[in-house]
Amino acid sequence: MGQPLLHHLQKVSALGIIIAALLPSMASAKAVQLHSPDRQIHIQLTDDNNQAHYQVNFDGKTVINPSKLGMVFKQLGRIDQQLQIVDVTTHSNDSTWEQPWGERQFVRDHYNAMTVKLKHNELVFNVEFKAFNDGIGFRYHFPKQAALAQYTTLDIIEELTEFSLPDAHQSQAWWIPGRGWNRYEYLYQHTPVSKVDRAHTPFTAKLSSGVHISIHEAALTDYAAMVLDQRRDGTFRADLTPWSDGIRVKTKPGFTTPWRTIQIADAATGLLNSDLILNLNEPNQLGDVSWVQPGKYIGIWWGMHINENTWGSGPKHGATTSETKRYMDFAAQYDFDGVLVEGWNIGWDGSWFHNGDVFSFTQSYDDFDLLKVTEYGLKQGVRLVGHHETSGSVTNYRNQMQDAYDLYQQHGVTQIKTGYVADGGDIKRVDENGVVHHEWHDGQFMVNEYLYSIQQAAKRGISINTHEPIKDTGLRRTYPNWIAREGARGQEFNAWGTPPNNPSHTAILPYTRMLSGPMDFTPGIFNLAPEGLDAVNRVQTTLTKQLALYVVLYSPIQMAADLPRNYVERLDAFQFIQDVPTDWQQSIAISGEIGEHVVFVRQNRANNDWYLGALTNETPRSVDVKLDFLDSAKKYQAQIYRDGDKAHWLTEPYDYVIETKAVTAIDTITLKMAASGGTAIRFKAL
CATH class of the missing domain: 3.20.20.70 (Aldolase class I)
Structure with missing residues (x-):
């Protein structure tokens, strides 16, 4: 099968979407590769040593070390050994869809994709990857086939998907415990990645390289939710929440998992401006939803x-x-x-x-x-x-x-x-x-x-x-x-x-x-x-x-x-x-660091007014904000609600000032926030 597959991979490469080739050092191992449209994100999937591993780089930096893929079924046993890449198909997309309501009206859905067919003895299954400029998603599909004809049900005992983060002792994480008594209602812990135990998603980290990532999932239906269980330092496994009888997922041949997602950005605000999770979900199935009223x-x-x-x-x-x-x-x-x-x-x-x-x-x-x-x-x-x-x-x-x-x-x-x-x-x-x-x-x-x-x-x-x-x-x-x-x-x-x-x-x-x-x-x-x-x-x-x-x-x-x-x-x-x-017509995060502060601006969908919200942690801070998001052809009245000079959450929480000033898109405004303070501004178009 080597020659037909190699011919196909060379054809794909010519499209400029996928670069894939036989690894030169080991003739039996294959690697397929995928880039995001801006070529900043690079995914590689290999079947080296008859196991499937994927790796993710961003701007030349490793964000996910080689990480295992696979499943364990009650009926089939472990599906992570004797794996071979036998086929790959590709496509790309660049379209825009409209939200009936949301943080932005129009969402660009721009990605390159590949579906890799893997073979385990007589069983075949697919892993589909999508690479966006703001991250990646991948999921499994186990189609109906002769090798599964005798099974009317399939019970997943464990999903073997891994997310191996580099430099776990130096990289930082913000997380809450997974599968605790209080569901998701915990204060967040800020620790080195290596100190994380079992965490809910979204799980956010700032790697030692400075790259920000968040691991989560998209389109979770008829499947167990995933928490992240740290095994060796930095290596997290998708730990599926079990039924009361211990089975993780009860399904049947032809099933598809949710997307496993990794949002990637060079700055913390890049995570906030991502549409990855929405883009990995199916379009509206309800038809006219004008009755849904924000x-x-x-x-x-x-x-x-x-x-x-x-x-x-x-x-x-x-x-x-x-x-x-x-x-x-x-x-x-x-x-x-x-x-x-x-x-x-x-x-x-x-x-x-x-x-x-x-x-x-x-x-x-x-x-x-x-x-x-x-x-x-x-x-x-x-x-x-x-x-x-x-x-x-x-x-x-x-x-x-x-x-x-x-x-x-x-x-x-x-x-x-x-x-x-x-x-x-x-x-x-x-x-x-x-x-x-x-x-x-x-x-x-x-x-x-x-x-x-x-x-x-x-x-x-x-x-x-x-x-x-x-x-x-x-x-x-x-x-x-x-x-x-x-x-x-x-x-x-x-x-x-x-x-x-x-x-x-x-x-x-x-x-x-x-x-x-x-x-x-x-x-x-x-x-x-x-x-x-x-x-x-x-x-x-x-x-x-x-x-x-x-x-x-x-x-x-x-x-x-x-x-x-x-x-x-x-x-x-x-x-x-x-x-x-x-x-909102559109939303933009323009400043922030995780756990420290954030500045968001959003445009009213109904008119040309903009609104700004900024907040800080216990540290008072000043942030300069360029107003170039405003319409350059218009003048605005900034209606500012800010902390007073004596404001402090503990001693003077009610010290605030309300003031107005004329502004345009060429101006810069300085936000002065007290300890656990904030600023709210309406930019009213004149």
Whole structure:
């Protein structure tokens, strides 16, 4: 087979897409190579020693050392030895697609690709690579074939994919533990790569060469999520989250894995400007999605976290008809789209946290009238944002899901926040025989369960904002009604987290969690220390850093999370929250370092206004920002919300200044940020 393959590889090379050849030192080994369109990224796949290894270079620097590929099946055993490259096909693409909503309206999808056929005895499988200018993706495909004809099912015991990082003791990583009890809700650790144990993705590192990378996955469907398990120093294996019976993935011949992704950039901001994850997902499958509406909401939510209200019934019950109407009045007055109401349905009394079977998703408490509040909201131009907490009892939720979604549809509810509060590994599944099993949030069972809710909601014109979710892998492109997720430590930890989110937390999130997609962080707390500045649990930011979060932490739905009365006390600062949109024409990260600071600018999709959000960790800093992103033919009024001279998150969090100045695209503006401070600017086109 050597001559036909060599002829094919030479033909491919002539196309200028792939360079591939027989390794000269060993006639039996083959290597195929792929470059990104700008030729900065280089991938090589070899079958040296009858094993498949890939390697990735960027700008002449190694970012992934030779790393193993392979699988272990219950039925087939290990598929990582006796491997031979037997064929390669190639293609390239340069197109642009439009997001119905997003951080940018138009996304360029530009890559070179190769599909390599590998043979193991009589079994063949494919590894498909795509090389973009901002990183790579690769995935496995095991087609139906004679060698698998006797198998109706295939059980994956282990995926052997490796990511071997160079210079593990000198390279730096930002990570949270994988497969822990608190799901994804941890403060990030900053350590040498060699000190990482088992980490969730996105997993971000700055290599000793100065190259920044983030390892993640895209298009996670009908498969287990991947965490990274460090074996030898710097060598991480794709550790698939198991079912309760220990099987990693239950599948059948003809399956395709999610994409394994590596975003690559010479600067930290390059990671923020990447579209790799979205581009590796399938296009919109829902058709017309004009009913998916970005916007801003308030909610009966924060009061429960600071113990001013309760989710359960009683004298402090938050989710009452009268309280919802009061919030709707506030929303209408200040131009918010919706009001989230948590705790309206039967089940919140008692030990709901440990017993999700108590929830009804169609029965409300006596003091909450769904019809009255939705009719009232309709008159006010404010929608009710629905809420379903499962407490991890997903079988109970699935049994009621269609009736619950039908009920909301009948009352004009078009967005639902869902919750899966349960310790990691404690999702309750009841099988067809009534046997209870406990699964992980990111195992194959729950991957499919989350997606089922999205598909059922879409049939009814409903969007879903998932809390305690499976991590985002870009499926919002395929299912645009998956409008937001949580999936990290959010604002509520500042109410009771002990410790709360530290000053660097939101300076790390853009480079880690946010690389996967939108987050419902719930920013905008104005009463930063309800129990006093010396309290342990409080918001460790200045007030203007809370404003900056609306630009820095992208979500198409943003919450003004605080109590209405706290906004009334500071209407001057609240104006920015009223003005800032949630749907963007384009977004650009223009300055930043992981865990230190970030500066984002975004252009309103509806007009020529731009918005800037900048924030820093506990270190005060000044950053000069060129305004060359503005339209050179226009003049702008910069409406600036910044830290005052005495501002400090610990002692003077409310010291802020609001000022305006005329600017154009040739100007430079200096951002002066206090300790855990920030700046928010609206550039209003004149």
